[in-house]
Amino acid sequence: xxxxxxxxxxxxxxxxxxxxxxxxxxxxxxxxxxxLMYSLFGDIEDKALWLTIAxxxxxxxxxxxxxxxxxxxxxxxxxxxxxFKSISSRGFWGWLAGITLTGFYVILYFYEGLLGANPDGxxxxxxxxxxxxxxxxxxxxxxxxxxxxxxxxxxxAFGIKFIWKYKHNRYEQLRTISVMFFQTAFAFIxxxxxxxxxSDSFSxxxxxxxxxxxxxxxxxxGWRVDQFINAGNIGLAxxxxxxxxxxxISPFLTYKYGKRWYCSWVCGCGGLAExxxxxxxxxxxxSMFAWKVERWVIHSVLAFSVVMTTxxxxxxxxxxxxxYWLTKDIFLISVAVFLGLLFAVIWYFKxxxxxxxxxxxxxxxxxxxxxxxxxxxxxxxxxNKVFIFESxxxxxxxxxxxGSIFSGVIGTGFxxxxxxxxxxxxxxxxxGILGLQQRLFSKFRITxxxxxxxxxxxCSTYCEMGIDVRSYAxxxxxxxxxxxVGCGICSAVCPRGVLKLENGPQKGRINPTEVLLGNDVDxxxxxxxx
Amino acid sequence: xxxxxxxxxxISGVTAARHIRKLSNKKITIVSxxxxxxxxxxxxxxxxxxxxxxxxxxxxxxxxxxxxxxxLKKGYVKSIESKNKLLHFSNGETLSYxxxxxxxxxxxxxxxxxxxxxxxxxxxxxxxxxxxxxKYAPNNKVCKRGVIVGGGLIGIExxxxxxxxxxxxxxxxxxxxxxxxxxxxxxxxxxxRHIKNHHIDLRLGANLKEIKADENGKAKSVVIAETGEEIxxxxxxxxxxxxxxxxxxxxxxxxxxxxxxxxxxxxxxxTDIYAIGDCAEQYESIDQRRPIEAVWYTGRMMGETVARxxxxxxxxxxxxxxxxxxxxxxxxxxxxxxxxxxxxxxxxHFHWIHKDDTKCITVCYDTNTNKFLGINTFGIRMRxxxxxxxxxxxxxxxxxxxxxxxxxxDPEFFKHYETDIFNAFxxxxxxx
Ligand SMILES: Cc1cc2nc3c(=O)[nH]c(=O)nc-3n(C[C@H](O)[C@H](O)[C@H](O)COP(=O)(O)OP(=O)(O)OC[C@H]3O[C@@H](n4cnc5c(N)ncnc54)[C@H](O)[C@@H]3O)c2cc1C
Ligand code: SF4
Ligand code: SF4
Numbered sequence: 001x002x003x004x005x006x007x008x009x010x011x012x013x014x015x016x017x018x019x020x021x022x023x024x025x026x027x028x029x030x031x032x033x034x035x036l037m038y039s040l041f042g043d044i045e046d047k048a049l050w051l052t053i054a055x056x057x058x059x060x061x062x063x064x065x066x067x068x069x070x071x072x073x074x075x076x077x078x079x080x081x082x083x084f085k086s087i088s089s090r091g092f093w094g095w096l097a098g099i100t101l102t103g104f105y106v107i108l109y110f111y112e113g114l115l116g117a118n119p120d121g122x123x124x125x126x127x128x129x130x131x132x133x134x135x136x137x138x139x140x141x142x143x144x145x146x147x148x149x150x151x152x153x154x155x156x157a158f159g160i161k162f163i164w165k166y167k168h169n170r171y172e173q174l175r176t177i178s179v180m181f182f183q184t185a186f187a188f189i190x191x192x193x194x195x196x197x198x199s200d201s202f203s204x205x206x207x208x209x210x211x212x213x214x215x216x217x218x219x220x221x222g223w224r225v226d227q228f229i230n231a232g233n234i235g236l237a238x239x240x241x242x243x244x245x246x247x248x249i250s251p252f253l254t255y256k257y258g259k260r261w262y263c264s265w266v267c268g269c270g271g272l273a274e275x276x277x278x279x280x281x282x283x284x285x286x287s288m289f290a291w292k293v294e295r296w297v298i299h300s301v302l303a304f305s306v307v308m309t310t311x312x313x314x315x316x317x318x319x320x321x322x323x324y325w326l327t328k329d330i331f332l333i334s335v336a337v338f339l340g341l342l343f344a345v346i347w348y349f350k351x352x353x354x355x356x357x358x359x360x361x362x363x364x365x366x367x368x369x370x371x372x373x374x375x376x377x378x379x380x381x382x383x384n385k386v387f388i389f390e391s392x393x394x395x396x397x398x399x400x401x402x403g404s405i406f407s408g409v410i411g412t413g414f415x416x417x418x419x420x421x422x423x424x425x426x427x428x429x430x431x432g433i434l435g436l437q438q439r440l441f442s443k444f445r446i447t448x449x450x451x452x453x454x455x456x457x458x459c460s461t462y463c464e465m466g467i468d469v470r471s472y473a474x475x476x477x478x479x480x481x482x483x484x485v486g487c488g489i490c491s492a493v494c495p496r497g498v499l500k501l502e503n504g505p506q507k508g509r510i511n512p513t514e515v516l517l518g519n520d521v522d523x524x525x526x527x528x529x530x
Numbered sequence: 531x532x533x534x535x536x537x538x539x540x541i542s543g544v545t546a547a548r549h550i551r552k553l554s555n556k557k558i559t560i561v562s563x564x565x566x567x568x569x570x571x572x573x574x575x576x577x578x579x580x581x582x583x584x585x586x587x588x589x590x591x592x593x594x595x596x597x598x599x600x601x602l603k604k605g606y607v608k609s610i611e612s613k614n615k616l617l618h619f620s621n622g623e624t625l626s627y628x629x630x631x632x633x634x635x636x637x638x639x640x641x642x643x644x645x646x647x648x649x650x651x652x653x654x655x656x657x658x659x660x661x662x663x664x665k666y667a668p669n670n671k672v673c674k675r676g677v678i679v680g681g682g683l684i685g686i687e688x689x690x691x692x693x694x695x696x697x698x699x700x701x702x703x704x705x706x707x708x709x710x711x712x713x714x715x716x717x718x719x720x721x722x723r724h725i726k727n728h729h730i731d732l733r734l735g736a737n738l739k740e741i742k743a744d745e746n747g748k749a750k751s752v753v754i755a756e757t758g759e760e761i762x763x764x765x766x767x768x769x770x771x772x773x774x775x776x777x778x779x780x781x782x783x784x785x786x787x788x789x790x791x792x793x794x795x796x797x798x799x800x801t802d803i804y805a806i807g808d809c810a811e812q813y814e815s816i817d818q819r820r821p822i823e824a825v826w827y828t829g830r831m832m833g834e835t836v837a838r839x840x841x842x843x844x845x846x847x848x849x850x851x852x853x854x855x856x857x858x859x860x861x862x863x864x865x866x867x868x869x870x871x872x873x874x875x876x877x878x879h880f881h882w883i884h885k886d887d888t889k890c891i892t893v894c895y896d897t898n899t900n901k902f903l904g905i906n907t908f909g910i911r912m913r914x915x916x917x918x919x920x921x922x923x924x925x926x927x928x929x930x931x932x933x934x935x936x937x938x939x940d941p942e943f944f945k946h947y948e949t950d951i952f953n954a955f956x957x958x959x960x961x962x
Contacts, residue, residue: 074727074728074859074860075860075888076859076860077581077860079579079580079581080579080580080581080694081579081580081694082580082581083580083581083582083583084580085580168860169941169944170941170943170944170945171941171942171943171944174943287591288591288593447939449911449913449914449915449939450853450913450914450915450918451827451830451853451914452853452855452864452914454570454572454573454826454855455541455570455572455573455589455826456570456572456573456576456587457570457573457576457582457586457587457588457589458573458576458581458582460586461581461582461586470589471589474589488941491941492941493581495857495862496855496856496857496862496864497855497862497864497911497912497939500911500939500940500941500942501941501942502942514549514552514834515834516830516831516834517850517914517915517918518827518831518849518850518851518853518914518918519831519834519835519848519849519850520831520835520845520846520847520848520849520850521850521922522848523834523835523838523845523848524850
């Protein structure tokens with residue numbers, strides 16, 4: 001029944017069902033793309049003008065399309081035909097979009113020359129963006145500027161589409177406005193403007209304040225730290241803020257609100273996933289197997305990023321020791337002590353909350369990380385070798401595998417194939433840390449409304465993190481999962497009002513039940529308490 | 531090892547099986563003629579509307595059954611030979627049991643309308659109905675209009691389904707207002723308006739006279755009894771309620787009325803045979819419930835209960851406070867406790883409706899004692915647990931109205947209406 005083809009066109013249903021406004025939107029949007037494509041090959045004279053036209057066409061096209069889609073609809077859930085449309089059900093258009101996006105990321109990361117990055121001055125697409133870049137930062141554009149601009153335009157335009165779609169749901173609207181703001185201001189405009197402050201005697205690294213370690217895996221690279229230190233008080237302030245974010249601010253906010261404060265309200269990756277990626281959320285894999293894979297992969301990436309960062313920092317502390325007040329040895333010992341203590345505390349207080357394989361995993365990772373640090377400690381300062389690798393190699397390998405391939409090519413390129421949060425679910429070390437915090441000591445949970453669940457499956461289907469929400473809801477249990485980014489969509493699509501994201505006391509947060517609310521009071525007490 | 535056989539893999543049968551497995555090591559077999567695996571019947575509409583694929587309606591992955599040693603057997607039980615504890619299947623096979631649970635659910639009502647068995651005429655209960663609908667109403671080119679007969683919860687879902695594919699719908703409702711046998715007037719009227727806002731041709735007080743066939747034996751039109759009007763259509767949905775699906779039991783020794791008769795322990799008149807869910811009929815109704823309760827939650831609660839009896843801890847089915855929920859197009863509905871369509875003796879209703887016409891509540895209370903009896907809520911989600919507690923504690927209506935915000939279950943940042951409601955409630959008291 002899943003393969004109902006309701007018209008004769010090869011590409012499925014889409015073209016047939018677009019109304020005039022949607023068609024106009026599509027044409028205008030593609031017009032914008034054509035201009036960008038043209039700039040790759042042809043030389044455009046009035047760059048500022050054409051860039052403006054292209055960006056407006058892109059955004060305007062998306063907005064017109066959305067207006068056509070939602071404007072005359074009553075408030076409510078808008079999922080009609082999601083599994084019939086070829087773009088959102090891994091059909092022809094889905095695959096085409098996936099391949100195109102993946103191709104774009106491969107070029108962006110590895111063949112930027114094709115986009116017009118040139119040692120002797122920009123050409124092509126990148127040159128088209130020069131006017132905007134010069135206007136903001138005073139410098140010519142780079143491929144990252146092009147990417148950042150398109151990224152921001154996508155979040156803004158698709159964000160408005162999303163707000164339209166959820167016109168009955170203020171939670172969805174507010175968090176979308178929030179990611180739109182953080183992307184535009186913090187990730188895009190402020191860093192560009194700050195670049196204006198740079199001169200020969202003063203220079204700050206490109207700094208997106210909200211992009212913290214370990215998502216920002218180069219946050220504590222030597223050159224960045226040096227630049228911060230050399231930039232005097234401001235630089236130092238940024239550096240301290242970066243460290244505080246990791247160790248104080250983010251655990252505190254996660255304690256109060258769950259990891260959603262970051263993943264669904266602030267983060268740029270999350271922002272793109274929730275807006276441009278919204279049409280693909282139902283494609284995430286909900287199987288138990290996928291959950292197992294997820295736990296292993298994401299925690300491996302986390303362990304990898306801890307090792308890599310430790311290695312990188314200890315290396316420059318090692319050969320530049322007179323420059324820093326911290327020495328390599330002290331640093332390594334403190335990392336080891338910190339991890340050991342952290343582990344001990346969790347083990348002591350929260351052992352019950354970790355599943356069996358999670359406990360084995362945690363011990364395993366701790367042993368590996370400590371062993372590596374130990375080897376490194378004893379390997380002396382004479383060479384840069386960490387364990388057996390050069391720390392620089394480790395760092396580039398991480399950058400290549402995790403930073404580029406995972407977060408970009410797979411994470412975003414595969415939206416139409418694997419869902420919009422593959423990266424957030426499987427790969428992001430930041431999500432890994434916040435997830436542990438959320439699972440172990442947060443006030444956040446998704447409350448299940450007594451016995452009201454009818455096991456329909458809407459919540460699980462639309463959970464972008466592949467959480468089988470229904471498996472908890474139908475047992476009357478609250479959902480307390482490390483991976484939940486608090487997008488709130490499960491709650492929005494539930495036709496029976498069963499789910500509510502909320503922050504509350506720890507007591508009763510995890511509430512396994514056997515007999516559900518609504519049945520015999522004595523029986524429930526008897527069974528659920530014993 | 532004792533062999534428990536369950537006929538029916540719906541929510542009742544599956545819940546019973548899961549709980550028996552938790553409590554014991556007995557051999558369990560679930561029989562069904564409908565599908566290989568348990569699926570959520572309540573989600574059928576979402577498959578047709580394209581929100582989900584059929585797989586998504588299955589709450590357990592395939593490995594679940596093997597892991598929990600619950601055998602699944604596909605087949606239609608033709609008769610039960612209780613003397614020899616034997617089931618006969620339509621293909622001639624047999625299966626013996628030590629204990630039998632009948633959980634065969636319901637089937638759509640048909641009231642002997644002329645043409646009710648034509649092609650293109652269907653109920654909306656089984657997976658096969660969905661497949662039928664897919665065949666006769668794949669889009670608005672093949673199906674120029676659908677007519678729905680019967681204004682209940684399934685009827686309105688079918689209306690939403692067809693209109694999701696832009697198929698024009700005529701909705702024949704016998705009553706003078708939608709579902710007003712259950713809903714108080716103000717609520718029912720609001721839903722009437724909401725249905726019309728979705729461009730459904732709602733015909734109140736309209737009965738079906740007959741369904742006419744074209745030359746191929748497919749439905750081509752319906753005739754309305756009151757007016758004689760003939761409405762051309764390609765699909766007719768019969769959604770005038772359901773009744774227990776127990777025809778195959780009729781010849782056996784098991785006592786039946788409309789459903790399979792059971793006592794409070796869910797036992798039939800034959801030892802070792804139990805009945806639960808939609809198909810079970812209580813000898814005496816419990817509290818103010820009906821003897822047959824064709825709702826999801828009842829099936830689940832009966833499954834939870836019967837499992838204990840079967841595993842040696844004989845306990846009666848003793849449901850707590852009534853609750854239920856539904857969705858009418860975009861408007862969610864929940865109910866806790868009892869609110870009848872008209873206040874009964876010594877009862878009064880307080881009704882509040884928001885001016886946007888998509889939210890309202892009705893609270894029922896006892897006029898002598900002021901005791902809170904129940905609430906219907908539309909467009910505002912409320913907490914099951916809180917109302918359950920208040921009903922247990924026998925709170926009075928003033929307390930409930932004053933503390934209504936504690937029961938609010940809407941997502942964060944939603945607008946709250948409790949102050950509005952409370953003020954309206956106070957004014958109401960002053961004016962009456
Ligand atoms: C479209 C729709 C929407 C609904 N929405 C809601 C709702 O929102 N809330 C709510 O509370 N309730 C709702 N209901 C009602 C709810 O689905 C039923 O009360 C519930 O499914 C009954 O479960 P059950 O296990 O008793 O029977 P069923 O789910 O009917 O399962 C019985 C199974 O037994 C099989 N069977 C029957 N006879 C035989 C035989 N002789 N041999 C082999 N197999 C047999 C049947 O084919 C069927 O698969 C809805 C029902 C429908 C149809
Ligand atoms: S469980 Fe709900 S809130 Fe959490 S990620 Fe999934 S859909 Fe979003
Ligand atoms: S969407 Fe709601 S009713 Fe459906 S399975 Fe999820 S929690 Fe239950």
